[in-house]
Amino acid sequence: MKVQNVQLHNRVNPKFTGKIIDAHTHVGTFTDGLFGTCDKFEIRHFKDILSQPISGGADTVEKIIVSNLDCINNKVPELEKKAKQKGVQIRYLNELDGNREMLKISSQMPILKPLAVCQPNETPNANQIRQVIKEGKFYGLKFHPLHMKLAADDAKYDDYMRVAEKNNFPCLFHTDAIRCPYSSPEQVYALAKRHPNVPVILAHMGAGEESHSRAVKVLLDSIEKGDALIYADISWVDDGKADKKVILDTLEKLQHTSKGDMTSRLLFGTDAPLGKFGADGIKDPQYYRKNIEQIKTAIRGKFNNAETLINKLFYENAQELFFTKNWVKKIPAKGIKGAVKKFASSKTGALIIGGALAIGTGINAAVQAFKSRPDAITQKSLKVIA
Secondary structure, three states: OOOOOOOOOHHHHHOOOOOEEEOOOOOOEEEOOOOOEEEEEEHHHHHHHHOOOOOHHHEEEEEEEEEEEHHHHOOOOHHHHHHOOOOOOOOOHHHHHHHHHHHHHHOOOOOEEEEEOOOOOOOOHHHHHHHHHHOOOOOOHHHHHEHOOOOOOOOOHHHHHHHHHOOOOEEEEOOOOOOOOOHHHHHHHHHHHHHHEEEEEEEHHHHHHHHHHHHHHHHHHHHHHHHOEEEEEEOOOEEEEEOHHHHHHHHHHHOOOOOOHHHHHHHHOOOEOOOOOOOOOOOOOOHHHHHHHHHHHHHHOOOOHHHHHHHHHHHHHHHHHHOOHHHHHHHOOOOHHHHHHHHOOHHHHHHHHHHHHHHHHHHHHHHHHHHHHHHHOOOHHHHHOO
């Protein structure tokens, strides 16, 4: 795929007030009965989206988290005729081929940061993912329980989660509590609790009004109980609604948990170029820009610390989760080594260990003295050693 050398309007203006990371996007082919979508999503769609100045050119999209739809079995028989008419060949690639293709595509547009799409429904283990992440730079894993028809709490996900933990990868899960028996926030939470050191993102924050409330409950429960690292992205949340009520209410709740401000758990994402965010045939070239500006306006109208929240939602949270990864340092070590490390880092442990080391040093010095001058050891010195 040859990419023309074009300027992106919102990346050439050096005077920007905000940076943006879109934590949920795609390339590849997709058919979807809900939107009637039947398209091939390519780099040109992102170039089209980013050619529109955001906030009057004041904001820049710095990074885009992307995954390959060709690794997701999304064939819709009713749309196959439409696909042929549009010249779209719907493909279903395995983990190796699809993710290798994703590496090639992202190399042509460096702001694209790939996730490896996983297929636990098709494989006995995660060895193909172990192989492909050695071949290029990935930033996390992507799962779509709906199209795999594999419940998100199934044991087949566990080996993939072990890969994620070893590589400090966040895992993005499609979630939908109403229309899908496989990808409810509660099912994802059950899996996340089995792997509490792996950050797990509820895509679309559950997808739909009732689902949003269930996803937020899972998010808050995981924070209060400390039994999983749950995040959520806001792709399609409050779609087309200027007041952005769900997003604002979620930020409000996260800002006032018993554990303090946990607004770090919410990420900006769009699902672009799906639907109105850029797909050929139903795209609105201004929708991506308008969505961002509406969210920022709504936050500024509600919160005194609006700029802090905007920076976190649109940039800092994703930057920390996928790139900086200071969260890794906060994960407690496991087993006996972890217990020893925790004890040693405590005040009591430090005093006891320090004292033991001092005693050990004294005993070692006495032993060395005895070896060199055994005649100098007195009854009094033996009592001191004891």
